[in-house]
Amino acid sequence: MKAVQITSFGAADVLRINDVDRPAPRAGEVLVSVEASSVNGHDVIVRAGELKMVSGRRFPIGVGLDFAGTITATGADVAGFRAGEQVWGMVHPRQRHSVAGAAEYVVVSADRIAHAPADLSSVEAAALVVAGSTALIALRDSVHLTSGERILVRGAAGGVGTAAVQLAHAMGSHVTALARDRHAELLTDLGADEVLDYGSTTSDRIGPFDVIVDTVGTELHCYRSRLAKGGRMVTVGLSPSALAAIAASSVHGSRRIRTFSANPETPLLRDLADQVTSGSLRPVIDSVYPLADIAAAHEAFEHGGVVGKHVVTVPRDSV
Template sequence: MKAIAYQQFGNTDVLQTVEEPKPVIKSNQVLVKIKAVSINPMDWKIRKGEMKLMSGSKFPKHTGVDFAGIIEETGTAVTNFKKGDEVFGVGKNSMKEGALAEYVAVSSASVWKKPASVSFPQAASIPITGAAAVSVLENLGEVNADTQILVNGATGGFGMFLLQLLKQKQANVTAVASTNALDFAKKWGADKVIDYTKENVLTQQKTYDIVIDLSGKMGYANARQIMKPKSLFLNPTPKPIEIPLSLIKNLFTGRKHIVVLSDPSSKKMETLLDAVSRGLQIEINKVFSFTESVDAYRYAEKGGVTGKVVIEIN
C-alpha cells in the first residue's frame, strides 16, 4: 500500500510517498480502508522535531492522526464493528505511526461509527481538535449567559468546534480572528468579534471571566491584563515548562493559569457526536488528493486557515 513517511526531521520537503505492506491486524483491531485524513498542527510539530522527547528520533516516521474510512476487516475479538461499516478514528501512536496511508490497523476502541449526516472529510476532522475543544469545556466549570469568555485565535479547526460548543452552553463569547474569518466566527456562535489586524484586545477596557488562547501567541502574562481578579486563562498549547510552573503560580493568584491536556476518548466522542446531531457544523477549508499531500501540508502550515484541511484518499 502507499503511505506518507519521512526519514529525518524537517519541513514538508522530507515527506515521501512510500510502498509498505498492508497492515496485519491483531484480534482486538480493525483494518480501515482510509478515505480521508485531516491535518493538525501536531503533525508538523512532530515532523520538525519539536516533540522529539516524546516521539523519539527513530525513523521512518509517518504522519496524520485522525482519519475516516471503511472497515475492511475485523479481528476475532471485535464484536461492535463489521466489514463495510463507515467509521472515523485516531491512529494508535501518533508520535511514530500515522494514518496518512491507504490502510490503517487500529484498536476497535479507537474508532467510532461515522454519522450519516457528515462526509468522510468532515468525520476525519472530528477526533483531535474536537476532543481538544471538549477538554477545554471540561476545565471551565459552570458557564452561562453571564460568563464573559474571550477566545483568541478562534477560527481554526480547534476554534470551530469550541465556539459552537460554547454557544450550545449559552456562554457569552468574544472571538479574536483575522478579517477574512470574522464571518465564520459569527456563524459558529461568537456574540462579538475582534479583528486582530485592526484592534488590540489587550488595550481595550474590558475584562473577562475566562480567556482561552488557541493561538498560543497571547500567553498568560499578557492575558492577565484583561482577566478579572478571579478568572481563568486556559492554555491548550503549553510549552513543557508551563505545566509545572502553572501549578505553582496558581497557589498565589486568583487569576488561574490552566494547562489543558487532551485525549480523544470515547466519552469525548460521545459529546461531539451529540453536538453534531444538534447541528454542529464542520467546515472543510480545502480538500487535497493523496498525491497532493505535500502541498496540503504546505497550505496548512502557512497559517490563517479557517476550519480544517483534509487529504482525501480514493
C-alpha cells in the same frame, strides 16, 4: 498500500508517499480503510523533529493524527464494530507509529474509534476529529464552561477555534471571537456574539472574561490578566514560551493557565458525534488536498491564516 512517512526530520518536503505492507488487526484492533485525514499541529511538529520524546528517532515515522473511513476488518475480541461501518478516530498521540492516519489503511485499537455521524462525509468527519475533540475537552472538562458566562476564543478562525465558538454558543455562553476581521461574518454565523480584529485589538482593552480559550500560545500572561475573579483559562497552543507561562501561572490558583493533550477515546468521540447530530457543531473546511499533495497541505498549514481545517483525501490508485 500507500502511506505517508518521513525518513528524516525537516520541512514539508521530507514527506514521502511510500509503498508498505498493509497491516492486519490483532486482538482488540480494527483495520480502517482511510478516506480522509486532516493536518494538525501535532503532525507538523512531529515532522519537524520537535517531539522526539514521542516519535523517537527511528524511521520511518507515520504521518497523520486523525482519520475517517470504513472498517475493513476486525481482530478478535472487538465488540460493537464490524466491517463496512463508517468510523472516525485517531492514532495515539503519545506513541510512535510507522503508519498513521495519512495512509490507505491504518490499524488502531478499537477504543480509539467511534461511529462517524451519518450525515457527515468522510472529509467533513476528518475535519472535526481533533479540532472538535480538543474544543469539547477544553470547554467541558478543563474550564467547565457554564451557561451565561463570558468567553473569549483566541485564534477563533482555526480548526479548534471554530469548533470552540460553536460549542460555547451551544452551551449558552456569551462568545467573543478574536480573529482576523475578514472572518467576522463566518464567526458570527457560527455563534459568536462579538468578533474582535486581533490585528487592532490589544489584550489590555478587552474583558474581563469568565473563560478564555487560547489556541495561539503567545502572550498568555497578558490574556490571563483579563480573567474575571474566579475566571479560568486554557491554552492548546503549546510552545516553549507557552509552557513557561503555564508553569509561572500556577501561583494564581483557579486563574492559572491550564493545558492538556487531546487523546480522545470512544466515549468522547461518541459525545462529539452527538454534538454534530444535535446541530451544535459543524465542520469548517479551508481546503482539501489529495494525498499526493500532502506536502502542500502542510505548507499551507504552516503559512497560517487557515479558516477551519486542511483535509487530505485518500483516493485509491491515484497517488
